[in-house]
Amino acid sequence: xxxxxxxxxxxxxxxxxxxxxxxxxxxxxxxxxxxxxxxxxxxxxxxxxxxxxxxxxxxxxxxxxxxxxxxxxxxxxxxxxxxxxxxxxxxxxxxxxxxxxxxxxxxxxxxxxxxxxxxxxxxxxxxxxxxxxxxxxxxxxxxxxxxxxxxxxxxxxxxxxxxxxxxxxxxxxxxxxxxxxxxxxxxxxxxxxxxxxxxxxxxxxxxxxxxxxxxxxxxxxxxxxxxxxxxxxxxxxxxxxxxxxxxxxxxxxxxxxxxxxxxxxxxxxxxxxxxxxxxxxxxxxxxxxxxxxxxxxxxxxxxxxxxxxxxxxxxxxxxxxxxxxxxxxxxxxxxxxxxxxxxxxxxxxxxxxx
Numbered sequence: 001x002x003x004x005x006x007x008x009x010x011x012x013x014x015x016x017x018x019x020x021x022x023x024x025x026x027x028x029x030x031x032x033x034x035x036x037x038x039x040x041x042x043x044x045x046x047x048x049x050x051x052x053x054x055x056x057x058x059x060x061x062x063x064x065x066x067x068x069x070x071x072x073x074x075x076x077x078x079x080x081x082x083x084x085x086x087x088x089x090x091x092x093x094x095x096x097x098x099x100x101x102x103x104x105x106x107x108x109x110x111x112x113x114x115x116x117x118x119x120x121x122x123x124x125x126x127x128x129x130x131x132x133x134x135x136x137x138x139x140x141x142x143x144x145x146x147x148x149x150x151x152x153x154x155x156x157x158x159x160x161x162x163x164x165x166x167x168x169x170x171x172x173x174x175x176x177x178x179x180x181x182x183x184x185x186x187x188x189x190x191x192x193x194x195x196x197x198x199x200x201x202x203x204x205x206x207x208x209x210x211x212x213x214x215x216x217x218x219x220x221x222x223x224x225x226x227x228x229x230x231x232x233x234x235x236x237x238x239x240x241x242x243x244x245x246x247x248x249x250x251x252x253x254x255x256x257x258x259x260x261x262x263x264x265x266x267x268x269x270x271x272x273x274x275x276x277x278x279x280x281x282x283x284x285x286x287x288x289x290x291x292x293x294x295x296x297x298x299x300x301x302x303x304x305x306x307x308x309x310x311x312x313x314x315x316x317x318x319x320x321x322x323x324x325x326x327x328x329x330x331x332x333x334x335x336x337x338x339x340x341x342x343x344x345x346x347x348x349x350x351x352x353x354x
Contacts, residue, residue, distance in 0.1 A: 011099055012194050013051055015091050023055040023196045023302040028099070028106060030115065030132070032170040032188025033313065033336050035209050042335045043070040043181070044313030045174060047115065047128065049101050050193075051091050055302050060088040062101045064119050065354075066126045067295060068176055069313040071335055077314055079295035080176065081353040082121035110134065110142040110164045110190070130172035130183065132190070137221060138167030141251040146225045146242045148257040156238065157229050159195030166244060167208050167221050189223070189338075197302045200237050201344070202227035203267050205287045207317045207337035213330045220331045221246035222285065222319060224274060226265040241265040243276050245283055247321060247329075252278060269310075269347055272339065282322040289315035289339050296352035299342070307342050310350040315339040 013026050027050035034043045046067040053060050068080040084102070092100040098107040104117030111134045118127045134142065142165045151157040169185040187208045203226050210220040226241040240260040245252045254263060254276045264275040272287040289312040299307045317337035321329040346352070 011091075011093055013091065015088075015093055022053065024051075024053045024194075025197065025302055026051050026194040027192070029191050029193075030130075030168075030170070030188060031206065031313065031338050032168070032183070032186040033209060034183065034186050035336070036184070041071060041073060042314050043068075044336075044338070045069075045128075045183075046311070046313055046338075047104075047117070049099075049104055049106070051088055051101070052300065052302060053088070054304060056304075059300075059304075062086045062088055062091045064101055064104045064117065065297075066119050066128075067311060067313060068126065068174075069295070071314050075335075077293040077312075079313075079353065080124065080126075081295055081297060082119045082124055082126050083354050084119045084121055108132075111139060124177055125175075126177075127175040128172070130170050130174070132168045132170045132188070134165045135167045135169060137219065137246045137249075137251075138165045141166055141221075141244065141246065141253075144244060144253060144255065146223075146244075146255055148240055148242065148255060148260050150257040151238075151240065157240075159197070159199060159229065160193065161225060162192045163223060163244070164190040164192055166206070166223050167246070197230075198299065198307055198342070199227040199229045202340075202342050203272050204340045205272060205315070205317065205338060207333045209336040210317075210319075210331040210333045213332065218331055219246070219249075220319070222317065222337075224272075224285075224287075226263075226267065226272070226274070241274065241276075243274070243283070245319075247281075247283075252281070252283075254278065267341070269341070269349065280324045282325075283319060284322065285317065285319040287315060287317045287337060287339050291347075291349040294339075294347070294350045296347065296350040297354050298352055305344065307344060308346045308352065309340055309342040310347045312339045 029048040048065040051062045066082045090102045146161040206223045208221045224243040228237040241263040242255040293312045294310040315337040317333045
């Protein structure tokens, strides 16, 4: 293992030392949505590459995932999930800036790059050929950690959740069962996750397509994570909530332990309400999706236990910004926000697709 990477091109897993039997998981993911789609016809893509080594060392695999989400004129959401599994030998790192799992490849750095791939799953085939570049806002906030550093330095939490770039533009093509979709400067994000296992439970959200209450496009970015993680090897858990906002040309980070303690976060099966304060500024938000908008996925932890996630790529998000107690700005994103919730318990209203 190496130190924490500053981009996806520097994986922690070393494929040259396959005898390492230490419990470990690592993942790289992209998410983007179509900003040009008219209301009621949004579409979004999630691409996820990961590797997993179980605690007992018997399971050593890599996986490639994709979620293709679309909303029709009646606001009904359709989700397609694909997953393909390989032996860990399918993972390759090609210095200085390229990693590959089977036919899926990422090349570049946090500012620009390409990704290509193909996934076959249950009679379906998904392919992509995309370029991505960071916006000015994305460049100003690349490679930030959502897990409070003090928890990591004290070895209370060993997992990492790095946002490589919160504001990317994706261009190129995707193809589902031969049907081609074109993408031009679709806003998205790139993330890197790693550690000896998953959090006990979590909610995560992101959006970089907003309008003002008047309907004008606004340069605002949101990302948030609220997680319960296991304390050492006990059954006890610790909750932390961290956030990032880009507002009026400036990044605001709420990712320290003190920020996490002060943050207000309340979740249900379909909604996440939060509030964080910094000086005179106070950010209030509500992320929401209907049960039918989620896709249910099953992940395996390094312990062998199962975790269930409900994932929506086309959720609604409203954020209000207060200054000195007075409302200063309001932002809304209807059907363009990502909303994920993971837990050892299944959401009884979200059918599992994988």
